[in-house]
Amino acid sequence: xxxxxxxxxxxxxxxxxxxxxxxxxxxxxxxxxxxxxxxxxxxxxxxxxxxxxxxxxxxxxxxxxxxxxxxxxxxxxxxxxxxxxxxxxxxxxxxxxxxxxxxxxxxxxxxxxxxxxxxxxxxxxxxxxxxxxxxxxxxxxxxxxxxxxxxxxxxxxxxxxxxxxxxxxxxx
Numbered sequence: 001x002x003x004x005x006x007x008x009x010x011x012x013x014x015x016x017x018x019x020x021x022x023x024x025x026x027x028x029x030x031x032x033x034x035x036x037x038x039x040x041x042x043x044x045x046x047x048x049x050x051x052x053x054x055x056x057x058x059x060x061x062x063x064x065x066x067x068x069x070x071x072x073x074x075x076x077x078x079x080x081x082x083x084x085x086x087x088x089x090x091x092x093x094x095x096x097x098x099x100x101x102x103x104x105x106x107x108x109x110x111x112x113x114x115x116x117x118x119x120x121x122x123x124x125x126x127x128x129x130x131x132x133x134x135x136x137x138x139x140x141x142x143x144x145x146x147x148x149x150x151x152x153x154x155x156x157x158x159x160x161x162x163x164x165x166x167x168x169x170x171x172x
Contacts, residue, residue: 094140094142099135102125105121124166139162
């Protein structure tokens with residue numbers, strides 16, 4: 001018996017032999033042929049239902065998500081086993097970062113143009129006909145979709161803020 005505090009009810013710690021007995025029971029259950037077949041078939045049914053749901057409702061759900069102001073979905077971190085440094089920020093973080101750079105470092109030289117002249121951040125955004133006021137998550141247009149999975153050419157094309165590779169080079 002293990003007791004943490006006097007106020008709490010004690011709980012019983014089972015012996016190692018009981019643990020091993022339960023473990024072997026679970027392993028036998030997991031390797032039981034009919035059980036595996038049933039589970040596989042059930043997973044196939046659920047996967048087919050999910051694919052059907054995705055096909056029928058993808059556009060509606062996307063439109064509904066865009067209608068919600070201050071969406072919290074963009075606070076979710078991405079989970080990927082192929083990590084790009086360009087995907088290290090959520091769209092909301094990137095938007096805040098770009099706006100703060102436009103506010104505080106707008107006169108900073110960021111590149112050279114074709115003529116070899118220095119270009120500031122403010123000049124670049126002027127050439128793109130953009131201001132910090134016009135920037136939002138939808139204008140960034142960096143939503144990852146199913147078509148970007150396993151296709152790094154599409155992924156790289158999608159992760160250009162506002163569709164501009166120059167902004168990707170500057171901010172990532």
